[in-house]
Amino acid sequence: MYREYNTNQLVLPFDLQVRIPQQHLARLIDFAVDQMNPTIFSSLYPGGGSPPYHPQMMLKIILYAYSNRIYSSLQIAKQLTENIIFMWLSGEQQPNFRTINRFRSERMKDVIYETFFSIVDLLREEGYVKLEDYFLDGTKIEANANKYTFVWRKSTEKYDRKLDEKFKQLSLQIEQVTEEDEEAEQELDLMEKLEESPISSEKIAETVKNLEKRLEKEPKNKTLKKVKNQLEKDLLPRKQKYEQQKSIFEGRNSYSKTDQDATFMRMKEDHMKNGQLKPGYNVQIGTENQFVVGFSLHQRAGDPGCLIPHMEVLDKYNRPKPKSIIADSGYGSEENYAYCEKEEIEAYIKYNTFDKESKRKWKEQVGRIENMDYDAELDEWICKNGKRLTFQYESKRKSDNGYESIKRTYHCTQCQGCPFQITCAKDKDTKTVQVSIENQKQREEVRKRLASEEGARKYGNRKTDVEPVFGQIKHNRKFSRFSLRGLSKNSTDWGLICVAHNLKKWDERRKNMIKLETY
Template sequence: MSRKVTWKIYDQGQLSLLPPSYDDLVPQNHPVRIVNTILDSVDLSNLEKTYRGGGTSSYHPKVLLKILVYAYLRNLYSSRKIEQALHENIHFIWLSGGAKPDHNTISNFRSGKLKDKFKKIFNQVVVLLAEQGYLSLKELYVDGTKIEANANRYTFVWAKSIKTSRERIEKQLRELWSYVEKVYADEEQLPNTPEFEAIDPKKVSATVDQINQALEGKAVDKKVKQKLSYAKKNWPDKIAKYNDQQKKLGHRGSMSKTDPGATFMRMKEDHMKNGQLKPGYNLQASTNNQFIVNYTLAQTTADTSTLIDHIEDVEQSYDQTPESLTADAGYGSQENYQALEDKDIDAYVKYNYFHKEQRQAKEKVDKAPFHPDKLYYNKETDTYYCPMGQAMEHVGQRKKKTANGYLQIYDLYRAKNCRGCPLRGLCHKTKGNRTIQRKHELIRLKAKAKALLLSEQGIAHRKRRCWEVEAVFGNIKQNMGFKRFMLRGLDKVETEIGLVAMAHNLKKVGLRA
């Protein structure tokens, strides 16, 4: 026997005694309320000062900021999709108070008004979360990840290519002058030699003019005439282009033509599966309790050279220095150890071969018994002793500066006589007596780092690091789907990653509320 189906009432023309309130349609624990509450407490006076006034009314920056942050929290990064949500999504309508800025207004606010202003807003939110006990500014966990730029993957400029092109023009100028010298071979007076260094468009143009003047009235080969005509027309412009590209490159080795701020890097997301370089930025983040405390963007591929600037940015942002910092071996350099020591920061930072050392110590295997680290050193006499007990005296120093200008000092020690030594083949392969170079300051700093890493606190910090920064990057790239920037240019990209970082933090607050 079939039962009668009862349908729920469906009447699109049904009237309500009172119109519904948007507030009644948003749950009390919804993330949009967290965004609204926290951003209501933020001081935006510096942002408000950027508005000139006059003309038509403007949307308040607090409204636009709330819309953007909540959009990023909901994985909406396109200004057109945000505009659509303001018409269709009840949470956006409630948050904006019914305001409906178009996509141009949203885009201009994000890439224009927020530029160079958002970092201070982000810092205010972090301080507020610290006061509420969500995070601590005393213990930081640092790591980096590369995010692809909004740029063409195949329009690149290489510093080596610029150098090669300059050298080619210089070489051709010399070849043209060699032709002039051949023409004047039978004459006593040779015209003054011009400048060949291709560094300035005016100088290149003047050199070409000088060669033309020297050949005026002479029987000149047709191909040489064509080359001089081409050089006069094209080479000054090419040098100007190379100069402009070099200025944008700075100390980098590459850049993208469509986003000059982006550097070509090797990404984990490799769509061609061939290790292809793609334009991107190196995001450096310091976290605590999986909240992003600070972020900086680097235009270099290696993490090593980014740490000092990142820590100084933390100090400037919060007017305090963290007590400890934990990072992987990518940051373990003498320069970084020294900087952290100078700032009195406990550096739980690994160095290369740290894990290898621990593994060999556990297995009680020594695969490099003749390594300089294994040689006995007498600090009082500044002398090393080789495996046969022969003294290796100090014979000099070698100095080297890093890319950041940090001076490294290598002390050199040489054995007096390795001839006939039964261990020579195992000890070293070089001709003559064995010479070793030692960086005493680095040795001291590594010993200090090792003691910290193997301490009870160090082991706890190393275990925690695995689920601190890596989890944050995983959330940003996988859960939030943010793997490629929408904007172009370093200053705009910094604003965009700041919005991502704030959205991540406020989402974490919602999960823990």
């Protein structure tokens, strides 16, 4: 005997929410989006034309899709016709995939941070986050770009220099065929002026125009014709291409032709195990209690230069400053320590040699500045053999963020015959060290802070707070590659991922609390 089954008599309930449990994730998303300030979306629609879909409805279906590892607008549109939960969230409306993608990539890019921080404020009201301890970390996410369409800055600069040399050679050819008359002297004066100015596409184009005027008077001059054709058809297009490429770099070493905002970086997901660089973005997040409380997207591969721009995003949206920042040694730079001190934020950030300093092998390296004593009164360093390194000169270096670091150089001229000459001075007569006094003071403070009971506890929590978030997003939710192109669009995409993660985590914590109350 089977239970009665007949597809012709299958009737869905008129009210779809009857089929959705009270503690379902969709209901939490519906509640959270409804709590957001509606004025966030009002600026997205200037008016005119046919009435658009309600932005809150569009945001709800996208967030629920992202919570269920659905990132394709085609798949989201398909769910709106097949899945009753999507039908309930959309009010049985069915925007097509183009509308969904346009809303996600164009409408949301201007309000993604307002949307994200609205959810963070709800979490704060519910008591899940306090916005005090800020666990910062980063990871690389591959861009939606062909990994073989790369452009390298060094190659562009090298070919551009060769092109400039070629232009100078052609300019000399023009001078050689110039006759010694009044008109020719004017031509030579013009060429001298062009030589003084930097070579650009405008300069090459101006030279071509001058040659055209010259050829009108000397149409049978084959040398000038040849030079003009070479300038017009070869050098000018290439110079314009190199100038365009240089403007795209914006301080970067590479970019992809498919997604010009993506930079080639070394990824952890190296399936070929050959260290191949891939186009991608450096994603930075700040977490607390495994909730994402801040995010940013960067085009630089290194983490040290991302901390300040990341924190400036919080300042831009008037977010409360955390009491402390906890991050790994990748962020331990003089610039970042100085920023935290200026903003009155406690930095629980290791520097690159922190863990090595406690090992015996490190302490035996007498040539390292950390194993020397500093005489502040005389501004001299004293090595293990009692010899003094005296100050010689200082140099300044400015970072990409505008921070100026001062490096002081010290020499020891008494290395001859020292028993540590081979290991300390590398068998040279003079031992030279470069050191930032300010950074040495910062490192001493960091050592004391991390050695305290509170510092050990906070830094110990880093691995269980921020790193599992990346594991959840990249491994469990299968988000290891962007589907959109461009920095602004991918920032929106990552922001939606972070919002979906927070809602998913909120739903899990809520259900766990209900279970505990039931028991």
